[in-house]
Amino acid sequence: xxxxxxxxxxxxxxxxxxxxxxxxxxxxxxxxxxxxxxxxxxxxxxxxxxxxxxxxxxxxxxxxxxxxxxxxxxxxxxxxxxxxxxxxxxxxxxxxxxxxxxxxxxxxxxxxxxxxxxxxxxxxxxxxxxxxxxxxxxxxxxxxxxxxxxxxxxxxxxxxxxxxxxxxxxxxxxxxxxxxxxxxxxxxxxxxxxxxxxxxxxxxxxxxxxxxxxxxxxxxxxxxxxxxxxxxxxxxxxxxxxxxxxxxxxxxxx
Amino acid sequence: xxxxxxxxxxxxxxxxxxxxxxxxxxxxxxxxxxxxxxxxxxxxxxxxxxxxxxxxxxxxxxxxxxxxxxxxxxxxxxxxxxxxxxxxxxxxxxxxxxxxxxxxxxxxxxxxxxxxxxxxxxxxxxxxxxxxxxxxxxxxxxxxxxxxxxxxxxxxxxxxxxxxxxxxxxxxxxxxxxxxxxxxxxxxxxxxxxxxxxxxxxxxxxxxxxxxxxxxxxxxxxxxxxxxxxxxxxxxxxxxxxxxxxxxxxxxxxxxxxxxxxxxxxxxxxxxxxxxxxxxxxxxxxxxxxxxxxxxxxxxxxxxxxxxxxxxxxxxxxxxxxxxxxxxxxxxxxxxxxxxxxxxxxxxxxxxxxxxxxxxxxxxxxxxxxxxxxxxxxxxxxxxxxxxxxxxxxxxxxxxxxxxxxxxxxxxxxxxxxxxxxxxxxxxxxxxxxxxxxxxxxxxxxxxxxxxxxxxxxxxxxxxxxxxxxxxxxxxxxxxxxxxxxxxxxxxxxxxxxxxxxxxxxxxxxxxxxxxxxxxxxxxxxxxxxxxxxxxxxxxxxxxxxxxxxxxxxxxxxxxxxxxxxxxxxxx
Numbered sequence: 001x002x003x004x005x006x007x008x009x010x011x012x013x014x015x016x017x018x019x020x021x022x023x024x025x026x027x028x029x030x031x032x033x034x035x036x037x038x039x040x041x042x043x044x045x046x047x048x049x050x051x052x053x054x055x056x057x058x059x060x061x062x063x064x065x066x067x068x069x070x071x072x073x074x075x076x077x078x079x080x081x082x083x084x085x086x087x088x089x090x091x092x093x094x095x096x097x098x099x100x101x102x103x104x105x106x107x108x109x110x111x112x113x114x115x116x117x118x119x120x121x122x123x124x125x126x127x128x129x130x131x132x133x134x135x136x137x138x139x140x141x142x143x144x145x146x147x148x149x150x151x152x153x154x155x156x157x158x159x160x161x162x163x164x165x166x167x168x169x170x171x172x173x174x175x176x177x178x179x180x181x182x183x184x185x186x187x188x189x190x191x192x193x194x195x196x197x198x199x200x201x202x203x204x205x206x207x208x209x210x211x212x213x214x215x216x217x218x219x220x221x222x223x224x225x226x227x228x229x230x231x232x233x234x235x236x237x238x239x240x241x242x243x244x245x246x247x248x249x250x251x252x253x254x
Numbered sequence: 255x256x257x258x259x260x261x262x263x264x265x266x267x268x269x270x271x272x273x274x275x276x277x278x279x280x281x282x283x284x285x286x287x288x289x290x291x292x293x294x295x296x297x298x299x300x301x302x303x304x305x306x307x308x309x310x311x312x313x314x315x316x317x318x319x320x321x322x323x324x325x326x327x328x329x330x331x332x333x334x335x336x337x338x339x340x341x342x343x344x345x346x347x348x349x350x351x352x353x354x355x356x357x358x359x360x361x362x363x364x365x366x367x368x369x370x371x372x373x374x375x376x377x378x379x380x381x382x383x384x385x386x387x388x389x390x391x392x393x394x395x396x397x398x399x400x401x402x403x404x405x406x407x408x409x410x411x412x413x414x415x416x417x418x419x420x421x422x423x424x425x426x427x428x429x430x431x432x433x434x435x436x437x438x439x440x441x442x443x444x445x446x447x448x449x450x451x452x453x454x455x456x457x458x459x460x461x462x463x464x465x466x467x468x469x470x471x472x473x474x475x476x477x478x479x480x481x482x483x484x485x486x487x488x489x490x491x492x493x494x495x496x497x498x499x500x501x502x503x504x505x506x507x508x509x510x511x512x513x514x515x516x517x518x519x520x521x522x523x524x525x526x527x528x529x530x531x532x533x534x535x536x537x538x539x540x541x542x543x544x545x546x547x548x549x550x551x552x553x554x555x556x557x558x559x560x561x562x563x564x565x566x567x568x569x570x571x572x573x574x575x576x577x578x579x580x581x582x583x584x585x586x587x588x589x590x591x592x593x594x595x596x597x598x599x600x601x602x603x604x605x606x607x608x609x610x611x612x613x614x615x616x617x618x619x620x621x622x623x624x625x626x627x628x629x630x631x632x633x634x635x636x637x638x639x640x641x642x643x644x645x646x647x648x649x650x651x652x653x654x655x656x657x658x659x660x661x662x663x664x665x666x667x668x669x670x671x672x673x674x675x676x677x678x679x680x681x682x683x684x685x686x687x688x689x690x691x692x693x694x695x696x697x698x699x700x701x702x703x704x705x706x707x708x709x710x711x712x713x714x715x716x717x718x719x720x721x722x723x724x725x726x727x728x729x730x731x732x733x734x735x736x737x738x739x740x741x742x743x744x745x746x747x748x749x750x751x752x753x754x755x756x757x758x759x760x761x762x763x764x765x766x767x768x769x770x771x772x773x774x775x776x777x778x779x780x781x782x783x784x785x786x787x788x789x790x791x792x793x794x795x796x797x798x799x800x801x802x803x804x805x806x807x808x809x810x811x812x813x814x815x816x817x818x819x820x821x822x823x824x825x826x
Contacts, residue, residue, distance in 0.1 A: 005736050007718050009654075023650045031641040034605075038612055038637055045615035046630070049551070050622065057553050057812035058617025064557020067609035071602045078598045078644070086650045087591055093650065094587040112505060131501035131508055141503070175504045176413040177517055179582065179657060183723035183736050186654045192517055192584045193412060194499025210736040214657040214725045216406045217413060219331040222728040225735075 004184055004209065013184035013209060013230065015202040019089050020186040026085060030077050034070075097200050098166035104236075106159060107170045109140050110178035110191040112217055113224040114156050116140045121151030121244050134174065153243045157226035159211060162236035166202040179215035182228055190215055203230040272383075274375035275795055279382050280361030281688065286386055287353035293393060294344035297337045299751060304329040305741075306748035308730040323401070331729040335404040336396065336419065338727055342407030343423070346531065347430050348389045350673060354538035355472075356385070356437055358680055359465045361688065363441065365786035365793065366459050368450025368802035368824070373443040381436040388429030395422040406727060408528070411497035411520050415489050416504055424487045431480045434472050441469040450785065450824075452804035456562075457823070459784045459808040460555060463562055464541030467569045468534050474573065475530035482523035489515070496520075521583055525576035533572045535669060537565065539676030540607060543629045546679050547611055549782045550626035551618030552819060554809040557610040564603035564610075571600040581649045582656050590649040597647035604640055608633065619812075623780070624698030628679035631706050632672055639667030642717070657727075660720025663713050671709045678705070678761075685765075686779045690791045691772030697764040704757030711750035715743045781820055784808050788824040 004011040012018050097103075107118040107126060116139050120126045127149020133141035139156070142149050161167050171180055173191040181188045185201050213224035231239070273279060303312050309328055312319070316327025323333040364372055372378045395402040400418030403409065414420050445458075445466045458466075485496040493511060497520045500513025548555045555561065577585055577593040611633055620626070642664040645651035655661065678701075685693050722740040724731050732741035778787040789798050802824045810821040 005722055005739050007740060008721055010723055010736065020650055020654055023648065024645055024654075027645045027648060027651060031644055035634075035637055035641055038608070039634055042612050042615065042630075042633060045612070045618075046620060049615060049618045049620050051552070051619040057551075057619050064560030064606070064610055064613075066613045067557050067560050067606045070609040071606045074605050075598070075602050078601065082594065082598065082648070086594065086648050089650045090587070090590065090594075093653070094590070111503075131503045134503045134506060134508070136506055175502055175509075176416070177410050181657075181723075181725065183654070188582050188653050188656055190583045193502050194513075194517070195584050197584050210734060212725065212734050212736070215410070216335070216727040218417070219335060219404070219729075221335075222331070222730050222733050225733065 004207065010183045011205065012186070013203060013205040013207065014186060015204050016089070016093050017184070017186040017204075019092070023081070023085050023089055026081050030074075030081070034074065097168060097198055098202075100168065102166060103200070104162060104165060104167040105170070106161075106167055107172075108159070108180060108191070109172050109174055110180070110213070110217075110224075111139065111174040112176065113213075113220040114139070115159075115180070115211060115224070115226045116174075117155050117157075117159050119153040119240060119243075120148075121153055123148055123151055127152050131174070140174070151244050153240065155243070157211075159226070159228045160236055160239055161201075161203050161228065161230050162233040163203055163206055163230055165233060166200055169199045169201065170196050171199055172196045176217050177215050178213045178217045178224070180211065181214035182209055182211050184209045185228070188214055203228075206230050206232070272379060274371075274379050276360050276364050276372045276375065276378060277688075277793060277797075279378050280357050280359075282382050283352050283360060283385070284357035286382075286389065287349055287357055290344050290348035290389055290393075291350070291353070294341050294349050295755070297341040297344070299755060300329065301334060301337050301341065302744075302748035302751045304334055304729070305731065305744040307745075308732060329729075332401070332404060334729045335406075335727070336402040339403045339406050339409075339423075340392075340396070343392065343403070343427075345669070346407065346535065347427070348385075348392065350535050350669060350677070351434070351531070352385060353677055354542075354673065354680075355434075355465065355468050355534060356381070358461075358538055358542065358677075358684070359437075359441060359468075362684060362786055363462055363465050364444060364448065365687075365789060365797060366462050366784050366808075367445060367448060367453055368785045368798065368804065369444060369448035370796045370798070371448075372440050373448055374440045377436050377440050381433045381440065384429050384433035384436070388426045388433060391422060391429065392426035395419060395426070398422055408524060409486070409520075410524075411486060411489065411517050412502055412504075412509070414486060414520075415498065416509070421487065421490055424483045424490075427483050428480060431476045431483075434476055435480075438469040438472040438476075441465055442473070445469075450802045450804055453785075454804075456559075457804050457807050459541075460544035460558070460561060461538075461541030463565055464537040464544075467565050468537045471530045471534055471537075471569055471572060475527045475534075478523050479527035482520060486520065518580070518584060521580055522576070525579045526573070528579065529576045530572040532665075532668070533568055535673055537568075539632070539673045539680070540565075542680035542683070543611060543632050543676050545782075545784065546625045546629035546683050547614050548809040548811065549683075549780050550621050550623060550629065551614055552621070552811045553614065553618045554807070554811060555610065556614040556616070557606075558807070558809070561607055561610050564606040568600065568603045571596060571603070575600055575647075578647050578649075578652070581652045594647065594649050598644075601640070601644070601647070608637060608640070623682075624693070624695055624702060625679045625683035625780075627699065627702045628675050628682065631702070632676045632679065635667060635675060635706075635709075636672035639664060639669075639672050642667065654723075655720060657725055658720040659716040659724045659726055662726050663716035663720055666713045666716070671706075671713060675706070675709075678702075681765075683780065684786075685768070686775030687786060687791050687793070689769055689772075690775050691768050691770075692775050692779060693768045693772060694764050697760045701757060701761040701764065704760075705754065708750050708754035708757050712747055712754060715747055719743055778822075783810055783820050783822045785822075785824050788822060 109116040125148040128143040128146040173193045178191040209228040211226040311327035403423040405414040488494040495515040498511045502509040578597045719740045731737040813821040
């Protein structure tokens with residue numbers, strides 16, 4: 001898994017990872033072009049117009065026409081990238097969800113300093129939770145008087161996902177703000193207490209990926225570390241069966 | 255006017271401590287801000303040690319740290335979080351902003367508009383003392399029970415509600431914000447009411463424009479965050495729930511609050527200040543660079559009107575871009591498109607200003623003095639800082655880059671490599687006016703080259719770390735698999751930080767030795783045109799020997815047929 005990372009963007013492992021990278025490369029090419037145009041003019045002027053060379057100071061050009069030209073070209077470039085690429089990509093990644101029928105549903109509830117992961121189990125329904133029931137043996141406060149809760153699969157710091165099938169991740173937090181960050185998926189979203197934020201991702205590459213916290217959440221923030229395991233649909237189903245029915249699994253309460 | 259007279263004569267205390275003269279207050283701000291900058295720098299050095307050599311005892315300094323925070327002299331995560339949050343707070347609110355706005359503004363703005371003093375000298379004094387009290391309280395929080403703030407300089411609740419150390423931060427921030435508001439009112443009134451005859455708005459030096467616009471931003475952006483900070487204080491001490499939703503459970507214990515609040519509310523109120531604050535940091539240095547560039551190229555600033563128009567539109571736009579800090583915060587996704595548009599719109603005035611500065615060089619007669627070197631270096635450094643903001647201001651690319659070292663590299667290229675470099679240009683440029691002595695050019699150039707090389711070595715590798723996905727605010731980045739390859743770059747980065755520290759020694763030596771040993775400075779050592787150079791160095795109380803008058807625009811270099819090198823603004 002360490003082979004996924006380099007001195008540049010890591011391996012792309014989700015269906016939209018390449019789209020995000022492409023947007024970055026579009027912007028990067030504009031940035032580099034703009035910078036070297038400025039730098040070229042800058043260096044040329046410094047060499048050409050240093051004092052001591054015999055030339056009269058040119059006072060012309062108080063108008064700012066060159067600046068307006070530069071401003072105009074950057075807005076045309078930015079608008080092109082945004083309208084053609086960024087806004088549609090954003091709509092696809094963040095303003096759309098796959099239908100719940102086709103998707104694997106996972107709930108991720110962050111806490112200091114662990115990711116509590118829950119699957120709805122064979123009945124396809126998440127059971128009720130209650131903050132009053134939170135205990136180190138029941139990290140998300142699952143209410144076992146609810147029949148839907150009995151087959152829920154709860155585990156810590158590990159998400160299993162099937163290859164090629166969209167997953168809906170419902171993200172929330174028990175205590176402070178955390179941020180779910182899976183570099184290979186190009187996925188990042190703050191987990192906010194009091195909110196349940198739906199995300200989607202379609203894994204396109206088998207493997208094990210880092211799942212870390214990107215928002216300062218306390219002294220052990222740097223050690224809030226988990227794994228995403230992308231496996232074949234058959235292996236995923238077999239794994240899910242092996243976990244159910246759930247005995248509540250204690251999360252590592254750091 | 256009589257008000258300019260007070261504080262000039264009188265006891266030592268009236269003259270140097272509780273002074274009302276704008277020049278004394280400017281220097282008080284200057285020395286306080288430089289002290290805070292070094293304090294923030296030392297915090298950074300301690301963090302750099304931890305990042306380069308995690309868990310290893312801090313050499314020498316470690317034995318002075320309390321065992322609770324640094325067992326065996328090696329840094330603990332609580333201390334790391336304190337240093338990180340305090341580095342940000344101290345650098346932004348106690349270092350850069352007071353230096354660029356309050357110190358340079360207080361000293362130079364009244365001189366440049368031909369005023370005898372600020373409009374409200376006693377308010378000015380109150381502003382400085384509030385600032386100093388806030389600053390001392392802020393730093394002293396390290397030694398108070400609970401220690402310093404640990405939730406980042408952004409202090410996101412609920413973390414900032416349950417963490418120790420936050421209360422003192424809030425109270426210190428309220429003092430600092432109040433100080434800024436008093437200063438802003440004073441600067442606006444002074445600029446509009448105290449101008450010398452003939453100093454119309456379109457004859458104001460760019461520096462004065464930047465100070466005026468900074469004041470407007472401060473006046474409008476700070477009150478919301480001051481109110482927000484008081485609400486946060488209430489959440490901490492009075493158990494209110496402005497930022498606490500129902501059902502929060504901390505380490506297995508339900509938090510004793512009624513709930514109903516929103517953690518995102520704080521983020522909105524904070525960034526409503528937080529983003530305009532970037533322009534508070536940036537605009538005064540932009541003004542300094544304009545003054546130094548016009549002077550060093552011996553020609554008028556290119557596109558004066560375009561620059562003024564751009565600065566005014568920056569002021570307006572800076573209030574509607576704040577949520578680009580919140581693209582992945584849980585903000586409604588459709589709103590992100592709006593903030594993307596406004597953010598990219600604000601890049602236009604910035605591009606206009608930078609391009610005007612670059613084109614000012616064209617056709618000039620460039621003198622490579624030390625202040626000019628710093629002002630020139632500002633342009634490419636700020637260029638990198640500004641351009642790398644594009645993928646952060648674009649929501650799609652921000653998903654991945656948000657909260658990584660790419661962000662750290664981006665804003666340090668703006669604030670450290672750009673703004674701080676421009677502030678150095680200002681120090682070298684106005685030193686003769688302030689102290690009546692010249693600084694040594696050779697030491698200045700040594701300082702320039704070591705600083706610029708060290709800063710780039712320090713911050714450029716962070717772009718790579720950020721692209722590889724390394725998150726910010728990590729006590730030990732190498733603890734996570736995806737950071738293992740890029741975390742060792744921290745050894746090189748920390749080495750460059752040490753070079754940067756050493757590179758400041760020639761500056762300090764130059765600064766203090768020149769106070770006594772420097773060559774005596776004439777009234778106008780740089781052959782400049784603006785009114786600040788039409789009074790003695792240093793100016794006496796009341797500034798000008800006879801009331802000044804502005805006869806022309808601020809940058810009449812190489813005027814007429816080009817036979818005269820410069821036509822000062824105040825010479826008939």
